[in-house]
Every structure is written in structure tokens, then in C-alpha cells.
Amino acid sequence: MEHFIAHTFLVHPHPLECEAVADWLRKISYVELVGKGSSLDHLIQLPYLKDIDVIVLFAHQTENVAEKILKIRKLHPRLKFLLLAPSPSSESVREVVRSGVSGYIVFESELHEWELAFRAVSQGRVYYGQEVMLRLAESSVETFIPEPIPTTKDFLSKREVEILRLVANEYTTTRIASELCISDKTVESHRRNLFQKLGVKNSVGLTKIAVRMGVV
Amino acid sequence: MEHFIAHTFLVHPHPLECEAVADWLRKISYVELVGKGSSLDHLIQLPYLKDIDVIVLFAHQTENVAEKILKIRKLHPRLKFLLLAPSPSSESVREVVRSGVSGYIVFESELHEWELAFRAVSQGRVYYGQEVMLRLAESSVETFIPEPIPTTKDFLSKREVEILRLVANEYTTTRIASELCISDKTVESHRRNLFQKLGVKNSVGLTKIAVRMGVV
DNA sequence: TACAATATCGTGGAAAACCCTTAAAACAAG
DNA sequence: CTTGTTTTAAGGGTTTTCCACGATATTGTA
Structure with missing residues (x-):
């Protein structure tokens, strides 16, 4: 049982593999494949572009990908991209990440990692594979921390971020309530909504995301 | 009420300030000042060196400090250093941190921050001030993550680290118990010991430390 | 203005976390 | 072979979190 349905669009340059992957995606309970294309x-020019949650993008070379993503994201900032690509170079990884992809893993990733990445991305979080992280680390830290966050923050309301911060600061529900002058029950509601949106099931999960988001 | 007593040695190059700071330290309930010196x-050559927990080190220039610390730490790896120093340069910060100081804050830090740093260090965690972190970020990431961790891990037993990992992975007590084939009560014991050792009060706190330690 | 998302507050109940105390076996180090 | 730490465990609590159902007011925006 999943808490979400991800309306997904698949981009794969090779028709045969595109078809195959599409079929494979359709079998996943929380994926609703709304279309596919080769580029x-x-x-x-898709009319239903704004109903799409996630774009799964297979790219064999990352040359112009970054700017294309940037262009699309400018029109539809809520669109999330999960990029599957070859092992990146330190130079390319930087601009690709800055373009605002929410997820970036290499072709060679295990199914398990794909799953992790997809769930993260479709729930508004970010996920970079090990190889990508390594390259990012070689590049400057400054460009790496701030960029991917906004997606997640946009996804949460102001109040939710506030609650998230306090939860991750070891505040109890009651304490948060009195701090914000609202009812315990309201805090619980927010907390529950956070669970749902972020796809976790308890405060420990929220805390890890909060750390990753940099709200603590 | 503190859960720990930190046997502390103070190093300050200026005799007057050394004396003053020493007195100030003596007033803190969880500090037991076992000695002081100017360098x-x-x-x-101190005989009781191995009974010392923390060395609070004021250093006005960080030139040779790193190698001295390294030398001492080689003989007494359990010794923790809290370094108070001027705002560091990107070059110096790297080698200083690599020398294995557990804490590093600037002279200008607020009392509040001093407290945080001291508690962290004496409990086997690490603490770097904002300024230090910034400089570290400018330097490479690789050199920055791995070094400070071992202190913390030494401080925790193997089993405790294991529990910590599972807690931070959103496992419930019951789940952990069955995973490790031990009683719920045992898991609770470990969890409580972790709270005590790490100076936090719930699993959210543990999670943040686990993330910092890199066990997740 | 109507619709969606957000923020608010509730009941009731089950599960998990947290607290205090005690203590025995296993093990390493001195 | 004693001493300290780690790992194991239990009883008997309180508090907090989490879940499953709501419900209403506010706000922003198409």
C-alpha cells in the first residue's frame, strides 16, 4: 500500500528499451505512466504536462540535458526529474545538478537503488546515487548544498516546514503546540501530513529529511 | 544535574587569562579541572595524562598546533581536544581538523556556543563552530568527513552503534529486538545508554547524531 | 466566485517510546 | 582474580507518538 500515485512520463532515446521500461513501470503499483517519448x-508541447509528477529521463550523454531541463522547469517548476545517466564527470555533474534534477543515478544502479530514487523524487525529496555524490564532492560544496532543496521546500507549506524543524529539534508535540500557540491536535495533523508527503512513518524519518533539507 | 564529569586540562598561553579561565571552569559543575599550563x-610529561578527558586549548596561532596534537593523540588516542582559536584560514583549518581535534570554535564564540562545544567534546562527539564549518566547506569534503568520527565510535560499544544505526533507520524497538534476537528490554537498555552517552533525550536526537556520524 | 490547498481542532484508541530501578552473565584488562 | 564495561534482561510504570476517522475556517488563485 502506497500513500501516493506518481504520474510519470518516461523519456528514453531507444524505442525498444523505451517500450520495455514503460511496461516495467506500469507494473509498479504507485506509478501511473501517462506517456513516453524518445526525447x-x-x-x-504536451497538453497534460502540468499533470505530470515525475519525468524519468534516460540520457546517454548529459551534454544539453541540463539546459533543456532548466527550460522546462522554468515553465513547470513542480515537475521533478529523475535522471538515469552514465557515470558522470566532475564537470558535468555540477551543471546537471544545478539544473534542478531531483534524482540522479547511474545506469548501473541496482533495482533497489532505482526504487529508492524514484520514491524519493516522486515525494519531492532528492536522491543522488553514490557515484554522483562522489563527483559532487569533488566539485565545490557551495554549489551542491543549496540547489536541490527548493523542490522539497516548495512541496511543503510554511507551517509544515516549521513543524518539521521543531520535531527535528527534539520538541514534543505538546511543546510545539505551546510554542506556536496552537492545539496539540493541529500539530499532530501537520505531523501526519508530513509523514504522508515525505513518505516516512515516524519522527525519526522526518528528522533525517530535515537534516538533509538543512532546516536543522 | 549532569550525567558526566569531564576531567579537564586547560592550556592558555597568557598566565593571567589562564588563571581566570581556570577559575571560571572550576565553577562549572560537570568540569573537574585537573591542571593547567601555558603550552x-x-x-x-604529565603523569596523569591518561586520566584526562578533555584538553581545552587556547591557541592564538595555529601554526604548529596540528602536529603537536597529532603527537599527543598518538600516545593517548582517547584524549579529546577542544580548540579555541582565531578565525581560521581555509588552509590551516584543514590540517587542524585532520589532527583530530574534536571541537574547534573561534575566540569570539558566545558562551552558549562554548557550552555546546564543550559538552559535545567531553561526550565524545565533535563540534565545529560556524566559522570553522564555513572554511571546511571551502576546503575539500573528503578530508572533512572521515577524520573526527572515530572518537565518537570509540566512545560507543559495538552493540550500541548497531542499535543506533537501526534506530536511525526507523526500526521500532520490537523490530530491532527480533532482528538481533534479543529482548525488547535489552534494546531499551541500549537505547537509554545511548541517550546518556550522547546527551540527548529521544530517538530524534539519536538520529541526528547517527547522521553526523555517518552510520546511516 | 468557486475550487484547491492549507491550517485549524476534535474523539478515541492502540502502539511505541520513554523512565526508574535492579541485576546477572560475559568479557577484557589490570 | 578482582575490577570495570558490555550485554543481556525484567517489572511496572508514564508519556508520547501514531492511526483512523472526522470537521470547519482561511487563504490563494484560476
Whole structure:
């Protein structure tokens, strides 16, 4: 049982593999595949673009990908991208991440990692594979921390971020309530909504995300 | 009420300030000042060196400090250093941190921050002030993550680290118990010991430390 | 203005976490 | 072989979290 349905669009340059992957995606309970195409260009004139949650993008070279993503994201900032690509170079990884992809893993990733990445992305979090992280680490830290966060923050309301911060600061529900002058029950509601939106099931999960988001 | 007593040695190059700071330290309930000196060199031939928990080190220039610390730590790896120093340069910060100081804050830090740093260090965690972190971020990431961790891990037993990992992975007590084939009560014991050792009061706190330690 | 998202507050109940105390076996180090 | 730490465990509590159902007011925006 999943708490969410991700309306997903698949981009894969090889028709056969595109089809195969599409079928495979359709079998996943929380994925609703709304379309597929061989390149990002086909995507732009789609009428139902704004109903899409996640774009799963297979790219064999990351040359112009970053700017295309940037262009699309400018029109539809809520769109999330999960990029599957070859092991990146330190130079390319930077601009790709800055373009605002929410997830970035290499082709060689295990199914398990794919799952993790997809769930993270479709729930508004970010996920970078080990190889990507390594390259990012070689590049400057400054460009790496701030960029991917906004997606997540936009996804949460102001109040929710506030609650998230306090939860991750070891405040109890009661304490948060009195701090914000609202009812315990309201705090619980927010907390529950956070669970749902972030796809975790308790405060420990929230805390890890809060750390990753940098709200603590 | 504190859960710990930190046997502390103070190093300050200026006699007057050394005396003043020493007195100030003595007033703190969980500090037991076991000695003071004007330089690290005085420290090496101390007979009771291995009964010391924390060395609070005021250093106006960080030139040779790193190697001195390294030398001392080689003989007494359990010794923790809290370094008070001027705002560091990107070059110096790296080697200082690599020398294994557990805490590093600037002279200008507020009392509040001093307290945080001291508690962290004496409990085997690490604490770097904002300024230090910034400089570290400018330097490479790789050199920054791994070094300070071992102190913390030494401080925890193997089993405790294991429990910590599972807690931070959103496992419930019952789940952990069945995973490790031990009683719920045992898991609770470990969890409580972790609270005590790490100076936090719930699993959210543990989680944050686990993330910092890199066990998740 | 109507619709969606957000923020608010509730009941009731089950599960998990947390607190205090005690203590025995296993083990390493001195 | 004693001493300290780790790992194990239990009884008997309180508090907090989490879940499953609501419900109403506010706000922003198409």
C-alpha cells in the first residue's frame, strides 16, 4: 500500500528499451505512466504536462540535458526529474545538478537503488546515487548544498516546514503546540501530513529529511 | 544535574587569562579541572595524562598546533581536544581538523556556543563552530568527513552503534529486538545508554547524531 | 466566485517510546 | 582474580507518538 500515485512520463532515446521500461513501470503499483517519448523535445508541447509528477529521463550523454531541463522547469517548476545517466564527470555533474534534477543515478544502479530514487523524487525529496555524490564532492560544496532543496521546500507549506524543524529539534508535540500557540491536535495533523508527503512513518524519518533539507 | 564529569586540562598561553579561565571552569559543575599550563609542551610529561578527558586549548596561532596534537593523540588516542582559536584560514583549518581535534570554535564564540562545544567534546562527539564549518566547506569534503568520527565510535560499544544505526533507520524497538534476537528490554537498555552517552533525550536526537556520524 | 490547498481542532484508541530501578552473565584488562 | 564495561534482561510504570476517522475556517488563485 502506497500513500501516493506518481504520474510519470518516461523519456528514453531507444524505442525498444523505451517500450520495455514503460511496461516495467506500469507494473509498479504507485506509478501511473501517462506517456513516453524518445526525447525531452517531445515533452514540451504536451497538453497534460502540468499533470505530470515525475519525468524519468534516460540520457546517454548529459551534454544539453541540463539546459533543456532548466527550460522546462522554468515553465513547470513542480515537475521533478529523475535522471538515469552514465557515470558522470566532475564537470558535468555540477551543471546537471544545478539544473534542478531531483534524482540522479547511474545506469548501473541496482533495482533497489532505482526504487529508492524514484520514491524519493516522486515525494519531492532528492536522491543522488553514490557515484554522483562522489563527483559532487569533488566539485565545490557551495554549489551542491543549496540547489536541490527548493523542490522539497516548495512541496511543503510554511507551517509544515516549521513543524518539521521543531520535531527535528527534539520538541514534543505538546511543546510545539505551546510554542506556536496552537492545539496539540493541529500539530499532530501537520505531523501526519508530513509523514504522508515525505513518505516516512515516524519522527525519526522526518528528522533525517530535515537534516538533509538543512532546516536543522 | 549532569550525567558526566569531564576531567579537564586547560592550556592558555597568557598566565593571567589562564588563571581566570581556570577559575571560571572550576565553577562549572560537570568540569573537574585537573591542571593547567601555558603550552602543550608542558602537557606531554604529565603523569596523569591518561586520566584526562578533555584538553581545552587556547591557541592564538595555529601554526604548529596540528602536529603537536597529532603527537599527543598518538600516545593517548582517547584524549579529546577542544580548540579555541582565531578565525581560521581555509588552509590551516584543514590540517587542524585532520589532527583530530574534536571541537574547534573561534575566540569570539558566545558562551552558549562554548557550552555546546564543550559538552559535545567531553561526550565524545565533535563540534565545529560556524566559522570553522564555513572554511571546511571551502576546503575539500573528503578530508572533512572521515577524520573526527572515530572518537565518537570509540566512545560507543559495538552493540550500541548497531542499535543506533537501526534506530536511525526507523526500526521500532520490537523490530530491532527480533532482528538481533534479543529482548525488547535489552534494546531499551541500549537505547537509554545511548541517550546518556550522547546527551540527548529521544530517538530524534539519536538520529541526528547517527547522521553526523555517518552510520546511516 | 468557486475550487484547491492549507491550517485549524476534535474523539478515541492502540502502539511505541520513554523512565526508574535492579541485576546477572560475559568479557577484557589490570 | 578482582575490577570495570558490555550485554543481556525484567517489572511496572508514564508519556508520547501514531492511526483512523472526522470537521470547519482561511487563504490563494484560476
